[in-house]
Amino acid sequence: MKFKAVIFDLDGTLVDSLEDIADSMNRVLYALGFKSQSLAAYKYFIGNGIKNLVRAALPEGSREEPLVSECFDLMMKEYRERCLAKTRPYAGIPELLDELTKRQIKLNVLSNKIDELTQKVVAKLLPAWNFEVVMGPSANIPRKPNPTGALAISRKLGLVEADILYLGDSGVDMKTAAAANMYAVGALWGYRTPEELLTNGAKSLISQPGELLSLL
CATH class of the missing domain: 3.40.50.1000 (HAD superfamily/HAD-like)
Known part of the structure; x- marks a missing residue:
């Protein structure tokens, strides 16, 4: 070839980049009172864009679009600050x-x-x-x-x-x-x-x- x-x-x-992405989203989850996700789980959340990752990381009963959009904005703020940390x-x-x-x-x-x-x-x-x-x-x-x-x-x-x-x-x-x-x-x-x-x-x-x- x-x-x-x-x-x-x-x-x-x-x-x-998995740890930086996981750390950023888990900070958002923690701030909103949700349980954090494992690093292994983020291997399957990643790859379809950050908004879809946010949706997947939220609990199944908490994926209404206004909350997803709010969490996306928070996630982007966190990730911009630490996208090069690890x-x-x-x-x-x-x-x-x-x-x-x-x-x-x-x-x-x-x-x-x-x-x-x-x-x-x-x-x-x-x-x-x-x-x-x-x-x-x-x-x-x-x-x-x-x-x-x-x-x-x-x-x-x-x-x-x-x-x-x-x-x-x-x-x-x-x-x-x-x-x-x-x-x-x-x-x-x-x-x-x-x-x-x-x-x-x-x-x-x-x-x-x-x-x-x-x-x-």
Whole structure:
């Protein structure tokens, strides 16, 4: 296989942000008198945008939309303050990005984290590499698995979709890649199971970042 670009998911793929996200939401839950959620639970809440994470973290009987919106605003305030407190690139990611750069593979990020925070995390934690496009949801880019963001990256790069490998850790990512006709690779060091990745369209699974090079 010959690919000219890689689109990376962010959370659970390039960086481990689970603790910062969990800490932020649990502070909101505590402040409102609700029980906090375990770190393991957040592995399944993450990936569909923060508003959906907020909804999932609230007790089942307390998910009316006004409360969800209030908690979303509180969560965003908390997370903006601590999104870099514990979040770090996964082991092996710097070496992978170095090697992809040497091979002149174009690097890109497409996240379901809001665009403002996607830009911030990449700029602060991955400053040594040139990413062609870094993108989160915005007025014109709906959340994954809608393929609009992935296809916009393809157009900006001037590449056909078959030239792009898509690496992510969730079923949402695999669905996005499939909908965009890109090669879907599941990252097993992230937050979800191999079964979820395969069921949703992963064509390959890798257990550590360096294994991606064998697919190029």
